[in-house]
Amino acid sequence: MPRDYSLTGPDARRAVDAGLVTEDWYRTPIDRKQMKALMKRADQPAIRDTILLFGLMVVLAGIAIALMPSWWSVPFWLAYGVLYGSAMDSRWHECGHGTAFKTRWMNQLVYQVACFCMMRDPWCWKYSHARHHSDTIIVGRDPEIAIMRPVVALKVASNLLGLVDVPDGLRRMVVHASGRMLPDEETYVEAVFYPKTFRTARIWLAIYALTVLTAVLFLSWVPLLLIGLPRLYGCWHMVLTGWLQHGGLDDNALDHRLNSRTVYMNPVSRFIYWNMNYHVEHHMFPLVPYYRLPELHRVCAFDFPAPNRSIPQAFAEMLPVLWRQRHDPDFHLRRPLPDSAHPYHDGPRASAG
Amino acid sequence: MADWIDACAASDIDEEDVIRFDHGSRTFVIVRDHQDNYYCTDGLCTHEDVHLEDGLVVEATIECPKHSSIFDCSTGEVETPPACENLHTYPTKVENGRVFVEL
Ligand code: FES
Numbered sequence: 001m002p003r004d005y006s007l008t009g010p011d012a013r014r015a016v017d018a019g020l021v022t023e024d025w026y027r028t029p030i031d032r033k034q035m036k037a038l039m040k041r042a043d044q045p046a047i048r049d050t051i052l053l054f055g056l057m058v059v060l061a062g063i064a065i066a067l068m069p070s071w072w073s074v075p076f077w078l079a080y081g082v083l084y085g086s087a088m089d090s091r092w093h094e095c096g097h098g099t100a101f102k103t104r105w106m107n108q109l110v111y112q113v114a115c116f117c118m119m120r121d122p123w124c125w126k127y128s129h130a131r132h133h134s135d136t137i138i139v140g141r142d143p144e145i146a147i148m149r150p151v152v153a154l155k156v157a158s159n160l161l162g163l164v165d166v167p168d169g170l171r172r173m174v175v176h177a178s179g180r181m182l183p184d185e186e187t188y189v190e191a192v193f194y195p196k197t198f199r200t201a202r203i204w205l206a207i208y209a210l211t212v213l214t215a216v217l218f219l220s221w222v223p224l225l226l227i228g229l230p231r232l233y234g235c236w237h238m239v240l241t242g243w244l245q246h247g248g249l250d251d252n253a254l255d256h257r258l259n260s261r262t263v264y265m266n267p268v269s270r271f272i273y274w275n276m277n278y279h280v281e282h283h284m285f286p287l288v289p290y291y292r293l294p295e296l297h298r299v300c301a302f303d304f305p306a307p308n309r310s311i312p313q314a315f316a317e318m319l320p321v322l323w324r325q326r327h328d329p330d331f332h333l334r335r336p337l338p339d340s341a342h343p344y345h346d347g348p349r350a351s352a353g
Numbered sequence: 354m355a356d357w358i359d360a361c362a363a364s365d366i367d368e369e370d371v372i373r374f375d376h377g378s379r380t381f382v383i384v385r386d387h388q389d390n391y392y393c394t395d396g397l398c399t400h401e402d403v404h405l406e407d408g409l410v411v412e413a414t415i416e417c418p419k420h421s422s423i424f425d426c427s428t429g430e431v432e433t434p435p436a437c438e439n440l441h442t443y444p445t446k447v448e449n450g451r452v453f454v455e456l
Contacts, residue, residue, distance in 0.1 A: 023401075023402065023403055023404075032370075033367075035407070036367075036370065036409075039409045041411070097421055098416075098421045098423075098433065099421070104433070123434075126434060126435060127434075127435055130400075130419075130420040130435045133419065133420060134401060134419065134420075190434070190435070190437050192437060193434070285418075286418075286419070286420070286421070287408075287409050287416065287418055287421065
């Protein structure tokens with residue numbers, strides 16, 4: 001069945017008519033006391049990780065600049081780029097949920113910095129992500145579907161260098177700076193925040209213009225390698241882990257076990273990704289902070305499909321499905337549940353509408 | 354005229370916790386804060402009508418379980434988006450170990 005991912009097109013109406021825009025999502029039953037403990041906030045883990053992240057960025061950038069123009073600077077730029085273009089995505093995500101830190105202003109501060117690095121307006125993306133949680137992988141409703149069907153392999157792959165996201169981010173920034181919103185944004189952002197979006201875009205454009213000017217004046221790539229370009233050359237880790245979140249799984253279903261994937265990852269990726277590899281758990285219980293997701297994972301294991309054992313194993317499972325989805329957009333994975341699990345809650349299907 | 358309705362036992366709610374309270378066709382939450390104050394607000398978040406019974410109570414605030422909007426339970430005021438509208442609040446009193454709500 002064809003899919004129209006626009007938020008203002010026929011599938012947007014079809015999703016509403018089919019009863020897919022609802023609160024009737026499946027949730028694994030968890031004792032309230034246990035859930036309260038899992039939701040409990042702390043500052044310490046995120047302060048530690050934030051000092052480590054920004055400390056590493058300063059050190060890596062310092063070494064890279066010191067080694068310029070030698071090619072030996074390249075690995076340090078690449079490592080810096082991953083922290084800028086990928087780790088900032090997970091910081092945007094966790095701080096946007098307000099779960100990373102217990103102290104609100106700390107969430108806000110890191111959120112604003114991460115939004116700048118990722119070229120995501122703080123208000124638009126707050127609401128876009130709220131919609132992603134309300135209507136996860138519901139076609140015509142979810143603005144954050146990374147892999148659309150039928151899959152256009154070249155377009156999807158080009159985003160490994162930010163070639164889809166960055167032009168889109170810049171286009172939105174320019175439109176916002178001119179005092180306008182895009183039609184899709186008008187479907188999910190509260191109008192009261194439009195002026196803040198316009199002001200943010202103007203400030204950001206000024207920062208980027210200053211960066212380019214500095215690079216030209218000093219005839220140096222360094223300002224651009226520090227600000228802006230890492231969003232291109234360092235986003236590959238975010239894109240790879242982002243594909244695993246929902247790629248090759250079901251759409252238009254009301255059960256996160258059907259449309260999201262949990263993958264065991266190495267400690268470096270988990271630091272960059274801030275534990276979002278526990279993605280089914282995160283979608284089902286978004287108030288649980290990243291540092292308690294491993295515990296939530298153990299609590300939910302009886303009710304969830306088996307997690308993927310590693311990044312390569314998850315790609316080995318997903319890529320053949322994506323390849324087939326180039327011509328067969330309805331094809332998807334449906335993973336078996338353990339005997340102890342409650343059955344899948346498919347909900348009404350858009351095709352029934 | 355508003356009536357005082359017997360909603361629950363004070364001990365039904367743990368410290369910094371919340372329970373659902375349905376009355377007629379309406380739904381509410383009763384919140385107990387860290388200092389044993391009790392509050393009653395509308396049960397549904399003003400953002401997308403998600404029930405607050407699964408929310409997180411910190412001191413006298415409640416955080417919506419869906420998108421983390423935080424509301425002050427004593428005034429109903431929304432403190433963080435995406436919700437933009439305040440919650441309705443209702444007077445409460447505790448007598449003989451029971452929580453009463455004026456509806
Ligand atoms: S439903 Fe409560 S914040 Fe969105």
